[in-house]
Each structure stands twice: as structure tokens, then as C-alpha cells.
Amino acid sequence: MELYVLRSKEEIGLEIGRRIVERVKQNPYIVLGLATGSSPLFTYEAIVKYSLAENVSYKNVTTFNLDEYVGLEETNKQSYRYFMNENLFKYLDFKKESHHFPSIENMSNYDEEIKNSGGIDIQLLGIGSNGHIAFNEPFTNIDEKTHIVELTENTIKDNSRFFKSINEVPTKAITMGLNTILQSKEIFLIATGKNKSMAVKKMLEGKYDPSCPASCLNLAKCKVHVYIDDECYEGIK
Ligand code: F6R
Numbered sequence: 001m002e003l004y005v006l007r008s009k010e011e012i013g014l015e016i017g018r019r020i021v022e023r024v025k026q027n028p029y030i031v032l033g034l035a036t037g038s039s040p041l042f043t044y045e046a047i048v049k050y051s052l053a054e055n056v057s058y059k060n061v062t063t064f065n066l067d068e069y070v071g072l073e074e075t076n077k078q079s080y081r082y083f084m085n086e087n088l089f090k091y092l093d094f095k096k097e098s099h100h101f102p103s104i105e106n107m108s109n110y111d112e113e114i115k116n117s118g119g120i121d122i123q124l125l126g127i128g129s130n131g132h133i134a135f136n137e138p139f140t141n142i143d144e145k146t147h148i149v150e151l152t153e154n155t156i157k158d159n160s161r162f163f164k165s166i167n168e169v170p171t172k173a174i175t176m177g178l179n180t181i182l183q184s185k186e187i188f189l190i191a192t193g194k195n196k197s198m199a200v201k202k203m204l205e206g207k208y209d210p211s212c213p214a215s216c217l218n219l220a221k222c223k224v225h226v227y228i229d230d231e232c233y234e235g236i237k
Helices: 009-026 041-053 080-087 110-116 153-162 178-182 194-203 213-219 230-234
Strands: 002-006 031-034 062-065 067-069 122-125 147-150 172-175 186-191 223-229
Touching: 002 009, 002 230, 009 041, 009 122, 009 186, 009 223, 041 080, 062 080, 062 110, 067 080, 110 178, 178 213, 186 194, 186 213, 194 213, 194 223, 194 230, 223 230
Parallel strands: 002 223, 031 062, 031 122, 122 186, 186 223
Antiparallel strands: 067 172, 147 172
């Protein structure tokens, strides 16, 4: 696990965005694993900026998102499909059929689909204040592949900031499992702000602790790059 401490979330976005665009230029058929939430927003902004400036095409790129709520239409502003369209997909020349999101219908084949596409070359991750990655909450079985989850009160509360009221937050989601994520060929995790410090601290202890799902990345065979900002670092020291 490699730790990078940068000044701000904007700087992290520019740095990871630049690295991803370089990789797309090297391999136009790259398979990207994507996250939603606030953590990757500046990364997506940077990917769009650099790609448009350098005329980088995404027509052969495949994407697999980490998770999606159950019961929200693609047109619902809180759905992760809507989020991805608005923050990344619509600006670049992706083919619509190259995007994959886990759902009730495809969840039992999702890992197989990832494998058949050649596997995820770069997986982007955020981290929850309780150490969750995707919707894998504390004490999730590390062998889980893509599956359905009941969201914990903590996550519903965290995510309610995106909804009009807490009652509108779906209670179920489909998520890649920890096992799915660990199959990636390279991982970039972003954690910014003080409320992520405790989870990051646990993850950086170097061993797998089921109370902090992100710490499973210590068992990854691939490179894991952890990007945090000064504020998050302050809370770890
Ligand atoms: C989203 C996802 C979640 C978020 C996490 C952090 O696809 O998988 O695990 O990465 O909840 O959310 P933010 O970035 O909003 O702090």
C-alpha cells in the first residue's frame, strides 16, 4: 500500500485524473472500476479536462461501477447511473453499452462479466467513515462477490445529505463484494477530510481487521495507492 498525502481534494483529483488518462492513452481498451460519492468528483472533473484537451477517446473503454441502490430508476437524480452520466460519461465518447452497474437482475453474473471483460485494470474507491468500501459494511465476509445488502443506519445517515429527507434513502443496494474488489489489477483509494481519519488509520495498520472493510486492501496482490488530504492526515497523526 502506497500512501500519498496531498494538500487538498482538488489536488488529489488532478493527480489521479492525470494518472488515469495516461493509462487510457496507453491502453484504449482499459477496464475501469468506478465509484460514486463526493470522493471521486475532482478526479472525474480532471479526467474530463485532460481527455478533452488531449483528444483521448473512450469508445473502447469498459466501465464497471461498484454499486447501485435498489429501486431507483436511471432518471432518478440519486441513482448512481444518473451520477455517473452527469459527472463523467456525458462529456466523453463512451458507448452506452460499455457501462455496467450491478442490479438485482445481473448481480449473480456481475463478477463473471468483469472477468470476461478481462478484469478491472484500475479500480477507484472512496471509503466510508466506518471503513466501508462500496457498500461492504463492517464485518462483511471477505469472500463475498457482488451481492445485495441492507444498508446500516450509519450509511443511511451519511448518504442522506444527498436526499431531500432521510426517509428517501433506499435501504438496500447491490454492491461488488470485497472479493470482487480484491481481484482488481490496481486500486486508487481517495479519503479526504477529518471524518475519514479513523478508518484510514485502521487501514494503514497493515493487517486485515473485519471491523474496517477497507483494511482488506492489505491483502490485495495488486498495487494499492491511497490518496489522502492534509485534513485527513491531521486526524491520523
Ligand atoms: C460509492 C461507494 C461508497 C463511497 C463512500 C464514501 O460508490 O462505493 O463506498 O465511496 O461511502 O463516500 P464519499 O466519497 O461521498 O465520502
